[in-house]
Amino acid sequence: MRDSSNSPPDPLSDLLDFLQVRCDLSGRLVAGGAWARRFANLDAIKFCALTQGRCWYSLDDMSAPQLAESGDVLITNGTRTLTLASDAGLIPGAGTEPIARDDDDQYRLGCGQDFTMLGGKVRVDADRQALLLSGLPPLIHVRGGAVEAGPLAWLLKQLVVEMQNHRPGRASAIAGLTQLLFTQTLRAWLAHATDEDKGWLKGFADPRLSLVLSCIHGEPSRRWSLQTLAKQAGMSRTSLAVRFREQIGMPPLAYLTQWRMYLARRELLAGEAMADVAAKVGYASESAFSSAFKRVMAVAPGYYRRGTSGEASEQTPSVGPERGDF
Numbered sequence: 001m002r003d004s005s006n007s008p009p010d011p012l013s014d015l016l017d018f019l020q021v022r023c024d025l026s027g028r029l030v031a032g033g034a035w036a037r038r039f040a041n042l043d044a045i046k047f048c049a050l051t052q053g054r055c056w057y058s059l060d061d062m063s064a065p066q067l068a069e070s071g072d073v074l075i076t077n078g079t080r081t082l083t084l085a086s087d088a089g090l091i092p093g094a095g096t097e098p099i100a101r102d103d104d105d106q107y108r109l110g111c112g113q114d115f116t117m118l119g120g121k122v123r124v125d126a127d128r129q130a131l132l133l134s135g136l137p138p139l140i141h142v143r144g145g146a147v148e149a150g151p152l153a154w155l156l157k158q159l160v161v162e163m164q165n166h167r168p169g170r171a172s173a174i175a176g177l178t179q180l181l182f183t184q185t186l187r188a189w190l191a192h193a194t195d196e197d198k199g200w201l202k203g204f205a206d207p208r209l210s211l212v213l214s215c216i217h218g219e220p221s222r223r224w225s226l227q228t229l230a231k232q233a234g235m236s237r238t239s240l241a242v243r244f245r246e247q248i249g250m251p252p253l254a255y256l257t258q259w260r261m262y263l264a265r266r267e268l269l270a271g272e273a274m275a276d277v278a279a280k281v282g283y284a285s286e287s288a289f290s291s292a293f294k295r296v297m298a299v300a301p302g303y304y305r306r307g308t309s310g311e312a313s314e315q316t317p318s319v320g321p322e323r324g325d326f
Contacts, residue, residue: 028106044078073181
């Protein structure tokens with residue numbers, strides 16, 4: 001658990017740290033002329049960062065194609081198929097055949113190079129992937145011209161520079177910049193997330209709910225009640241309960257219990273004794289903790305203590321870059 005004594009609670013950082021989110025850059029796509037490509041990366045969180053030119057994009061069930069321009073970043077949560085094209089009229093006929101790398105280690109579509117884009121995937125351990133997927137809407141589109149997107153321009157520029165050079169530390173620099181690109185894109189989206197946006201992560205942008213989330217993440221073992229959480233947010237119990245459910249998808253105390261159990265699972269996999277874990281997440285007895293754990297995680301805590309869930313699932317990413325395709 002993060003030490004909150006040195007800095008104020010940061011629920012989003014807590015969540016990303018817990019999920020062990022890692023971002024991989026798949027490569028650079030160069031396109032020109034007439035082209036269209038359907039990216040069938042279902043169950044994978046993918047990001048596309050435009051560095052030159054423009055393109056049209058569409059998701060399954062989207063009413064009409066939308067335009068993306070240089071400096072924009074798209075994130076898809078893997079529940080819809082993303083299609084990119086040089087012209088909106090080409091989207092219906094877009095193909096899905098793999099794109100091979102050329103001699104310059106770039107992926108190419110069409111003829112010419114009036115469009116370039118960096119693409120990548122977000123890796124999350126298999127047993128935590130569903131949590132992040134459900135937190136994101138099918139598509140996030142952060143426009144390069146938005147005030148909050150200022151850092152994105154610098155990050156994209158640095159990524160292009162690193163990819164074009166082979167200086168010492170190149171791989172480490174690219175990995176760090178890509179991670180920052182994903183986090184900064186989330187922050188820019190949260191600054192303008194609306195009630196119509198799907199995904200419970202949008203609740204992290206609500207000023208009052210963020211106070212409640214900070215309380216829960218800062219002191220997960222405390223005996224929080226709906227009344228004390230509502231007081232922290234300056235809301236009535238009813239208002240907090242309704243707003244929290246609307247934005248996060250569950251009541252505040254249900255979120256508290258779920259977060260405690262996720263933290264407990266991590267401690268159990270690390271080899272902590274059952275009694276110590278129960279105390280760390282706010283339970284006075286092992287039996288009460290065990291009941292809550294089984295209710296949330298669908299298995300008894302001893303399942304994780306024995307390692308039968310497979311510590312390999314902690315170490316094996318569920319999503320990673322596909323060889324031979326963008």
